[in-house]
Amino acid sequence: MAMNLAPARAAGLAALDDFVAAAGRRYTDTRNYDHGPGDRTNVSMLSRFLRYRLVTEAEVVAAVRREHSAAAAEKFLQEVLWRTYWKGWLEMRPSVWTRYRADLAGLKMQTGGWRAAYDRALAGNTGIDCFDAWIAELATHGYLHNHARMWFASIWIFTLRLPWQLGADLFYRQLFDGDPASNTLSWRWVAGLQTAGKTYLATRDNIARYTGGRFAPAGLATTATALTEAPTPPQALSPMMPATGRVGLLLGEDDCHAESLALGGARVTAVASATVADGRSAAVETFVANALTDARDRAAAHFAVAADALPALTTGAVRDWARRCDLTTVVVPYAPIGPTRTALDLVAAAIVTDGIALVPVRRAWDSAAWPAARRGYFAFREGAGTLIG
Ligand SMILES: Cc1cc2nc3c(=O)[nH]c(=O)nc-3n(C[C@H](O)[C@H](O)[C@H](O)COP(=O)(O)OP(=O)(O)OC[C@H]3O[C@@H](n4cnc5c(N)ncnc54)[C@H](O)[C@@H]3O)c2cc1C
Numbered sequence: 317m318a319m320n321l322a323p324a325r326a327a328g329l330a331a332l333d334d335f336v337a338a339a340g341r342r343y344t345d346t347r348n349y350d351h352g353p354g355d356r357t358n359v360s361m362l363s364r365f366l367r368y369r370l371v372t373e374a375e376v377v378a379a380v381r382r383e384h385s386a387a388a389a390e391k392f393l394q395e396v397l398w399r400t401y402w403k404g405w406l407e408m409r410p411s412v413w414t415r416y417r418a419d420l421a422g423l424k425m426q427t428g429g430w431r432a433a434y435d436r437a438l439a440g441n442t443g444i445d446c447f448d449a450w451i452a453e454l455a456t457h458g459y460l461h462n463h464a465r466m467w468f469a470s471i472w473i474f475t476l477r478l479p480w481q482l483g484a485d486l487f488y489r490q491l492f493d494g495d496p497a498s499n500t501l502s503w504r505w506v507a508g509l510q511t512a513g514k515t516y517l518a519t520r521d522n523i524a525r526y527t528g529g530r531f532a533p534a535g536l537a538t539t540a541t542a543l544t545e546a547p548t549p550p551q552a553l554s555p556m557m558p559a560t561g562r563v564g565l566l567l568g569e570d571d572c573h574a575e576s577l578a579l580g581g582a583r584v585t586a587v588a589s590a591t592v593a594d595g596r597s598a599a600v601e602t603f604v605a606n607a608l609t610d611a612r613d614r615a616a617a618h619f620a621v622a623a624d625a626l627p628a629l630t631t632g633a634v635r636d637w638a639r640r641c642d643l644t645t646v647v648v649p650y651a652p653i654g655p656t657r658t659a660l661d662l663v664a665a666a667i668v669t670d671g672i673a674l675v676p677v678r679r680a681w682d683s684a685a686w687p688a689a690r691r692g693y694f695a696f697r698e699g700a701g702t703l704i705g
Contacts (some may be wrong), residue, residue, distance in 0.1 A: 319361060323607040328365030332379055334362040339380045342550040350591050351656040353453055363493035368607045369571040374681050382476045385475050386705050393704040401696045402497040404689030406653045408550035413653045417499055420481045430478050437476055446523055446531035447471050458492040458599055463526050469506040470518035474537035480507045489596045492603050496654030508542025515540035550690045559675045564643040568656040570603050571649030572611035575618045577677050584619040586641040590629035631666040636673045638704035650678035
């Protein structure tokens with residue numbers, strides 16, 4: 317039976333329910349195999365739900381722990397925690413994101429020596445069979461297996477010698493789970509920037525083995541020299557302010573489960589949602605818009621208030637909504653570093669002059685885990701491991 321991957325919480329919960337029995341031994345033993353788009357039963361396919369928090373990490377961990385011991389499901393639980401790690405790492409180094417976006421904008425204006433190879437790669441016309449197949453799979457399914465993402469990024473950087481930022485951008489625009497932290501930092505990891513000096517080299521044998529012989533590409537790079545940059549030290553996380561009294565709840569794409577936010581003494585009197593169009597494929601932008609509609613409808617029912625869909629996440633749209641609903645406080649689920657956060661920071665700075673406060677609410681999960689993302693993943697797991705434990 318085909319899995320229902322619709323952009324809605326109900327589909328996410330059903331996918332979790334379908335997968336949970338396989339999260340133990342089966343996942344540990346088989347997760348690295350990419351059987352192709354026709355068979356994804358060895359992985360959870362939960363990323364598009366987790367990315368937008370249609371289903372939260374806490375819910376996935378709780379469901380898995382009801383059926384498996386921490387030891388039996390260790391591999392799967394650790395993968396879930398990688399998402400949290402990447403988010404926390406980027407949160408404490410926002411300049412890595414702004415630098416990436418600036419580099420990307422610069423590259424898109426260039427007509428460098430890489431342009432012809434880039435066009436061939438995008439057209440799926442490199443002659444590297446697996447790579448050309450993954451380009452098509454990305455466009456058709458908006459998903460690639462984790463191992464294929466690693467091979468793809470490695471071939472992009474070390475065989476095709478293309479700028480990693482353009483590859484990260486392609487993934488971000490085409491993956492249904494496209495995520496500023498997991499995607500950008502994984503590309504950096506392959507390039508040797510994330511764990512300084514350590515690169516990931518895709519090999520013919522490894523690809524042949526884990527694709528069950530579907531691919532055995534010739535001519536791949538045999539060395540992978542790490543890119544270099546100056547280290548970016550972590551900065552402190554911003555302190556949270558409590559929200560109280562009558563508030564409006566403004567939903568963005570990063571957290572589509574407002575019902576489980578801890579709102580303390582705040583009383584929600586209005587709900588709205590707003591998207592940030594970000595140049596992603598039409599399929600991804602539609603997926604995100606539908607996820608947010610689902611989130612808004614559930615929140616309106618949960619808080620028993622009216623809901624609005626703002627035309628965009630702009631100062632004018634938020635100001636008009638706040639005035640119409642007579643709000644002086646707008647609560648937003650905390651948006652991690654990425655396009656929604658950038659838009660929200662601009663809105664917050666502008667509407668404060670109208671006497672309207674924008675108050676982010678961070679989940680206990682993130683507040684507990686993110687401070688531990690100061691160094692590498694293994695140190696992080698020491699600090700945040702109790703979340704899955
Ligand atoms: C170059 C590259 C780019 C990537 N870009 C993204 C992205 O844009 N968005 C995204 O969500 N993931 C990204 N990943 C991570 C990972 O590939 C996907 O999360 C995973 O393949 C999604 O499939 P799944 O839900 O079936 O995963 P499963 O194997 O079933 O894992 C369960 C969950 O654990 C988390 N997870 C698993 N592996 C990772 C990982 N390596 N890093 C972070 N979280 C992980 C995801 O939330 C996933 O849903 C990227 C990895 C690489 C190497």
